[in-house]
Amino acid sequence: MARIIAIANEKGGVAKTTTAHTLGNAFLSMGKRVLLIDADAQGNLTDACGFDADALGEEHKTLAHVLTGQTPIAQAIVGKELHVLASNQFLQRLNDALVRESEAPTRLRSYIRAIANNYDYILIDCGPGITQATLNAFGAADHILIPTRLDRYSVKGIERLANTISRFAEEHNPRLRVLGVLPTMFQKNYKTERDYLSQLRHHLGLQTPVFEPIPMTGWVNNQVSKIKSIVSSRPTSIGAQNYMLLAHTIDGAPVAAPHLDVDVGTTETHGTRHSEIA
Numbered sequence: 653m654a655r656i657i658a659i660a661n662e663k664g665g666v667a668k669t670t671t672a673h674t675l676g677n678a679f680l681s682m683g684k685r686v687l688l689i690d691a692d693a694q695g696n697l698t699d700a701c702g703f704d705a706d707a708l709g710e711e712h713k714t715l716a717h718v719l720t721g722q723t724p725i726a727q728a729i730v731g732k733e734l735h736v737l738a739s740n741q742f743l744q745r746l747n748d749a750l751v752r753e754s755e756a757p758t759r760l761r762s763y764i765r766a767i768a769n770n771y772d773y774i775l776i777d778c779g780p781g782i783t784q785a786t787l788n789a790f791g792a793a794d795h796i797l798i799p800t801r802l803d804r805y806s807v808k809g810i811e812r813l814a815n816t817i818s819r820f821a822e823e824h825n826p827r828l829r830v831l832g833v834l835p836t837m838f839q840k841n842y843k844t845e846r847d848y849l850s851q852l853r854h855h856l857g858l859q860t861p862v863f864e865p866i867p868m869t870g871w872v873n874n875q876v877s878k879i880k881s882i883v884s885s886r887p888t889s890i891g892a893q894n895y896m897l898l899a900h901t902i903d904g905a906p907v908a909a910p911h912l913d914v915d916v917g918t919t920e921t922h923g924t925r926h927s928e929i930a
């Protein structure tokens with residue numbers, strides 16, 4: 653039975669898609685069977701995996717077609733090694749339609765159940781904002797992995813997201829747990845970033861892991877646009893190594909992590925509101 657991990661943060665540009673893509677490849681390199689689900693109408697993950705989201709839309713092979721019952725999930729999945737359930741702008745229209753349906757957040761879970769035994773990991777890349785697609789990802793997932801940048805508003809946003817997750821879990825998915833927070837694009841030369849990292853670690857404490865930060869590197873950035881993941885093309889780079897470490901950590905972690913009980917201390921961090929290189 654697959655472990656299902658939604659990769660989510662209301663903010664865009666925090667490396668959700670990069671994390672889904674790279675972590676998926678990291679699990680693959682460990683011999684795991686992996687399905688990546690693109691739950692963002694922008695289709696960035698679909699594109700990063702080398703698929704044409706619009707062409708797949710024409711073939712009715714997208715998440716939206718699965719969620720509307722038009723295509724059985726097994727027929728919508730593409731890819732040879734890394735399996736992918738694509739998305740494109742159809743998902744945006746579906747988001748609008750699903751808002752009116754109360755059972756909507758549990759739909760994806762019921763479809764995934766049919767194929768969950770075929771995989772070790774199912775990673776769901778959420779789009780920005782709390783859309784119906786995001787709620788479906790929360791409804792289907794066992795875990796949520798929260799990538800974040802280390803700045804004031806991102807760190808504040810985690811507390812809001814944690815509240816949303818807790819409310820959602822109570823109402824729709826009591827199995828849902830926060831797997832941990834992944835600081836991304838970490839620039840260790842910036843004192844502000846180091847301070848927000850310690851603040852995160854201090855406030856989240858032992859209950860919710862703050863994973864080893866992924867450094868800001870040109871390679872991660874370039875490799876996403878070149879389709880191949882850095883874990884296969886640049887295995888010795890620090891970005892690749894940290895994502896491999898994350899994959900091994902997740903793989904060794906107990907299935908049920910404790911609930912996120914978070915107060916990330918959104919009060920001022922003394923002297924760290926402005927970026928300064930130490």
Ligand SMILES: Nc1ncnc2c1ncn2[C@@H]1O[C@H](COP(=O)(O)OP(=O)(O)O)[C@@H](O)[C@H]1O
Binds near residue numbers: 872
């Ligand atoms: N560790 C990193 N170093 C440098 N650039 C990165 C890193 N992680 C992600 N990026 C880049 O940051 C941008 C936003 O990442 P993306 O994964 O698309 O974020 P999201 O899915 O949260 O919107 C992309 O251009 C991506 O290539």
Ligand SMILES: [Mg+2]
Binds near residue numbers: 668670692696778
């Ligand atoms: Mg994205």
